[in-house]
Amino acid sequence: MQIAYQEMLTIPWHRLTTAYGRGTKIPELIKMEQYDKLAQLIEHQGTLWQVTPWVIQQLLHTLPNRSVESVKKEEIQLYIAVASAFT
16 A cells, blocks of 8 residues: 555644544554554444544545555455444
8 A cells, every 4th residue: 555654644643532542553554554453443333533534534545546456355344334434
């Protein structure tokens, strides 16, 4: 995944809440493609957190430049979990 890591660091992750605290670990989780761990932080029991739109924005930013085969099942499940919280 090609996310501009330096650009990600400009987001104040330490100020954004997750289901389990602050989002300080989010950039590294995105970089390491740890979608299961990300999903637990950005959506929990149908609740979205301050960090959620920032994570989704960073992930969706990369999709146009990626092949369909490179999108992991866990990443798709993360998108579905967030979308399901809206219904």
